[in-house]
Amino acid sequence: MDRKDLRTPQGEIARILVEFLEVAITSVIFLKGIYPNGAFERRRYMNVVVHKARHPQLNEYIHTAVVALLPFINKVEGANLEFSLRSFLIKLPVSEPLTKVLPRNCRWEIMAYFRSLPEASTSKDAEMWIPTDTKQWQQPPTIIPIKSMSSEPLGLQLYLEHPSLSEPKNEEK
Template sequence: MATNSSQQKLDTSEIISDILCEFLEVAIHTILYMRDIYPAVIFDKRKKYNVPVQMSCHPQVNEYILSVLHSIKPLLKSDSIRCLALVILDKSKRPIERFVFELQPQMASNLKDDALLTRLESGLRAFLLKLNVCDAVLSTNPADCSFAIIVYTKESDARKLEPRQTSDQDFPWIVADESEVQIKGGCILPLKSYTSDYLKMQLYVEECTNKLEQQ
């Protein structure tokens, strides 16, 4: 019986981490499109959870995003990530926006139940709908912005990423400099929160209030 329980927990964590990585990939592409980080011509319209989304077709952008998600998947499975942030930087590499996904996967339910999976996807669908209209609550970004993805985890858990840097895809993780993550004079705008037996997640944006004045 103990073996079956352990196997179910393993299967559940695998399913949740797969779903989260898939969702985060689409969410990141959506943010890049909505915040005009790249020209609209590099995006293709698709659907996820029956929501129209825009996905990049630029190989280098896509490779970076997939490499990040591939690297953090073991930490998602072990519930070791506190949050993932997509940071938008101006041309001087000053952070002007942070889209923060606070993550807390739950392992209480058996996600092989189709009804539970449907409810989970419905919850994630609501996040994508919010991202599709985030421009309405954010000010215009300056030209020539770039982005970075930052993961917040315990130092002991961060060490789990180190072997993957040489064995998988030569994807180096480094400790983020405080200047890359701290937004001075910023305001926080909550976008969406979701709580269930299998996932707790909150999404908010921290925005620099004078992003254009300092250009």
């Protein structure tokens, strides 16, 4: 999607979604304490206090991953989308007590689930996303729902996944 596409109503919706996902992912990383608090600075987005990573490589990684989602989300339409997305940002900090403490040196990844992948030839950005093995864990994960919304054709759910309690731990020797 080039700059002129971002000026259309459709492009504006895609831009809002990309910005929102960048802010939401950064917020989760901050709230989970993956990096020290000093690695983030407070900002306002959609009239909500959020955190932005100070490290340019972290910002670039998140931005690149989210922009690569444009082929998947560029058909989204909807009124009041910004209002609906704002509620997700408000819900994130209050959901922190539902999360588990992360181990030191934990890893994280950005995952997106779609009903179908765009054709590889439609976008270079789409090539960044690769289908994943749906059997991430040997046992079904524990899922904690946080927030959901529907603004056709977009349905968005925010939830936490943790390995099930019966999942064996991978211990490094």
